[in-house]
Amino acid sequence: MSTATNHHIVVAQAEVFTSPLQFSAPPGINITQELYPNTTPDQVHERCRNATIIVLSYLRLDAIALSEAITPNLKFIAIAAVGTDSVDLEACRKRGIIVSNCPAANVESVSNHVMGMYFAARRNVIRMDRVVKDGNWFKNGHGPLVSGKMKDKNQELCLTCDEETVGILGYGSVGKKVAQLSKALGMKVLIAGRKGANGERTGTNIERTPFEEVLKQSTVLVVAVPRCPETMNLISTTEFQKMSCKAVLINISRGGIVDENALVQALKDRSIFGAATDVFGTEPASAENSPLLADGTTDLNLTTSPHLAWYADKTMENYLTTTPTNIRNFFLGSPTNLVV
Template identity: 30%
Template sequence: MKKQKLLITRQIEDNLVKQIQEAIPDWDIIMTNEPEQWKLHVQDTTIILGWRKFFEDSSMNALDELKWVQTWSAGVNSLPLKDLEGKDITITSANGVHSFPISETVFALMLSLTRNIHTYIKNQVKKKWDGADIKLEMHGKTVGVIGVGAIGKETAKLAKAFGMKVMGIRHSGKPENYVDEMYTTDMLNEVLPECDYVVITLPLTEDTYHLFTKEQFQLMKNSAFLINIGRGEIIKEADLAAALSAGEILGAGLDVFEKEPLEESSPLWEMDNVIITPHTSGSTEHYDKRVVEDIFIPNLKRFLAEKKLEINVVDYKKGY
């Protein structure tokens, strides 16, 4: 009988590979980051651990044996979802892996903007001693968490350590621990005027594309800070730049952008009230371990038992 095959498209630690081997001792496990090797194995692969654009560009018609894709990212908007759905392929994401590092980045950005740390760092390079324009604090303020998934939950939890009021938005409107008031997405414009900080943790879908435009920025307090660690396309970037320039909002911490890398011509680079990070908020020393041990192996055991996968299964209708 022909062995089933798992294709791992990146190099991971030996101890993680060993755990996978123990779960599927009778399978062929191919681990390679070489596209030429992917080409040799993709036609008879049952599971892909780590989707690559290569498969979409070169091999979509060759995925006849493929049953399941475990992505290495939380977002799946870059995958050919219609093609994969048409082949009845299950997708599971890396949602949840990023909760700790991204929530830490959210608060690093919030604190830096509030306490003017980013300006002091620039002054340090110039050996400039300037303590002007420092008066704000976070304690007791209101934060709006736009997208209360795994990252949003952890963000809300940390906000409580600062005595903050947390207003949350999620598609279902279902209540959540550490969130004082929960709203549905269609109530966004009602929530924004109440927030001192607005944190975007949403996935990119047809519904969230350009969810934030001129209208939303004008509804926000002119003393509010915007943090986006979701997807760049959720914000209409030109409108954000205009709002920052006009003082409609006080500042922004941005890890994601409509086009990445952020173009050198973008006015955001030159703004003193903006902190830019290069889409690194989810980076962590524990990334591979969490994908394999917390998501992939538990799902793999269910797959082997011919049971429905439970962790991070992508809903094609929702797009995440």
């Protein structure tokens, strides 16, 4: 059990949750709490100064915020999310701060979002919708403008599911679910090995195809890897040049893993057919900070969503259950779902 008898919980992003988080402590431990709908970077130091426990979703906690000078009493960070890249984990290790997350909490919603984005990109749904609503279905009486949106660089028509080869980068919970859904639609699935490595087998005897081969063979490339130094700019100009002009890329991992400038150029050159992303290098994304939204990108086959692939009742239920459980288990001395 935690040796401290008094804990102060700061919920820094309460607006993320559809219902209030309910915390409980075993006998002998007293808890107080502060709930903030949202916390901006300039408010972190003041609001977290007295916390022994911080609950967050995507709020950035850097090494300065995690220093003894700023958060002297901090013992535990409960991340109500799957991704952990918003917290400086090395700084936590050095101070002995325990960190937990909610692994696999969003598998269903994110994998569903992948499939929705696949269909949007492959069937060019957004651009066709715009053509129809702008009154350009027939342009100058010369036939359907929409059909041109369905052709690739070689003027060949759109692929169907049974013709697709899906390459999956990152074979965690989401990657596995995407593979399952893809196979159900009649798609061939390739699981990529690490970049620069040969084909490899995991402990579960999952055969992996070399990274370079996945790029060449895939007509759909799904990026589902965590953000870390090794995965930054994992897909850039060199990788796009190896891909088929029929390929669509889907990124539901983190911004920075796909080089945004290179992606825009690949779409403009039509070296790939289309792309869809739920994440951006800078968030919230805008025309001022993201090449994907800058001038000249409006007519590209690019579908975007505002980092909400996780958003679903099932995900929220998992967060509302797992996060308080992680905190209670910390009180009991048996912390669960540990990251650090």
